[in-house]
Amino acid sequence: MRRFFGKKRSVEDAVVRAEEGTEDELKELEESELELAMVGPYEIVAPVGRGGMGTVYKAIDRQRDLTVAIKVLDRRYDLDKKRRKRDFLGREILIAASLEHENIVRMHKEILEQEDRDGNIRRCLLMEYIDGHNLGKYIKDRDLSVPQMLDLCIRLCHGLDFLHQNGVVHRDVKPQNFLFSRNLKQVKIVDFGLSKSSASWRTRWSKETGGTRKYMSPEQLAKRSLDARSDIFSFGLTMYELFTGKHPCTATDARELVRQIRSTKYRFQPPSKHNPQISPQLDRIILKTLRRHPSRRYQSVTELLLDMTRIGESRI
Ligand SMILES: Nc1ncnc2c1ncn2[C@@H]1O[C@H](COP(=O)(O)OP(=O)(O)OP(=O)(O)O)[C@@H](O)[C@H]1O
Numbered sequence: 001m002r003r004f005f006g007k008k009r010s011v012e013d014a015v016v017r018a019e020e021g022t023e024d025e026l027k028e029l030e031e032s033e034l035e036l037a038m039v040g041p042y043e044i045v046a047p048v049g050r051g052g053m054g055t056v057y058k059a060i061d062r063q064r065d066l067t068v069a070i071k072v073l074d075r076r077y078d079l080d081k082k083r084r085k086r087d088f089l090g091r092e093i094l095i096a097a098s099l100e101h102e103n104i105v106r107m108h109k110e111i112l113e114q115e116d117r118d119g120n121i122r123r124c125l126l127m128e129y130i131d132g133h134n135l136g137k138y139i140k141d142r143d144l145s146v147p148q149m150l151d152l153c154i155r156l157c158h159g160l161d162f163l164h165q166n167g168v169v170h171r172d173v174k175p176q177n178f179l180f181s182r183n184l185k186q187v188k189i190v191d192f193g194l195s196k197s198s199a200s201w202r203t204r205w206s207k208e209t210g211g212t213r214k215y216m217s218p219e220q221l222a223k224r225s226l227d228a229r230s231d232i233f234s235f236g237l238t239m240y241e242l243f244t245g246k247h248p249c250t251a252t253d254a255r256e257l258v259r260q261i262r263s264t265k266y267r268f269q270p271p272s273k274h275n276p277q278i279s280p281q282l283d284r285i286i287l288k289t290l291r292r293h294p295s296r297r298y299q300s301v302t303e304l305l306l307d308m309t310r311i312g313e314s315r316i
């Protein structure tokens with residue numbers, strides 16, 4: 001038992017290190033022992049990342065020659081008797097699976113249950129596999145031109161707008177939830193509307209580290225009710241980082257970060273201060289997404305999209 005626990009921890013550590021990204025770390029991740037070998041008909045091939053709800057694996061159904069991504073949820077998402085009656089996550093997955101758009105990741109409606117190496121029944125979410133990277137890589141590598149970044153943001157806005165038009169607030173907009181195929185032809189949003197209006201989201205919130213709060217809106221940090229405008233703020237923080245390579249907050253600890261995001265006294269520098277290639281129009285757009293009070297921001301992604309496409313067109 002102890003031995004298993006030790007091994008599982010080391011897999012998780014390896015995934016976390018691999019997300020930070022060197023070749024060696026990725027190799028270590030691939031070589032580490034997996035918590036599951038199969039999920040239903042799917043053979044687990046390799047871990048691709050680790051997040052707040054569990055670990056994501058690439059998996060293949062060899063008979064049907066079908067590749068999928070499987071998110072194996074952490075044990076706190078196990079179904080106990082009480083939760084079985086009010087399975088928020090199950091309901092949210094059904095909604096997520098009903099949505100189809102070229103800029104959102106396709107979800108399967110079933111939640112598979114599979115016994116892991118320690119004999120626990122684990123819940124697993126299935127989705128379309130995107131062979132590429134998340135936006136974090138492009139923020140770090142800084143190898144896209146401003147027009148390319150703008151194009152990616154416009155496509156992400158189309159996906160967000162579609163979610164909002166269907167009554168789904170993402171609630172976890174951040175670079176790691178934006179996926180891109182290697183040639184950048186596919187641009188997709190993942191993890192929308194999952195388990196965040198429910199009790200498990202509140203548990204998760206309290207366990208979250210400063211890293212994840214980096215993209216939360218002021219109202220989310222104040223634990224107020226959220227609407228599409230909260231996603232617009234989080235998208236603004238993501239755009240700020242993409243276009244400048246920097247987060248607009250300089251805080252070095254979680255408390256200070258929360259203060260800087262929430263307080264109007266802390267002024268966000270125009271993105272062009274960090275990247276002179278950014279036009280005054282784009283500065284204005286990004287700063288408008290980042291207004292602390294929701295009623296002073298863009299009121300919908302449709303509105304934001306209109307301004308973004310205007311700059312896009314004037315550049316051609
Ligand atoms: N469908 C997918 N196809 C390919 N890679 C994926 C897929 N889903 C997730 N990933 C990769 O796995 C990483 C971890 O995903 P996960 O959702 O578990 O964590 P996260 O996005 O960092 O946090 P959160 O739990 O808040 O969403 C992602 O950042 C992405 O790189």
Ligand SMILES: [Mg+2]
Pocket residue numbers: 051176177190191
């Ligand atoms: Mg995610």
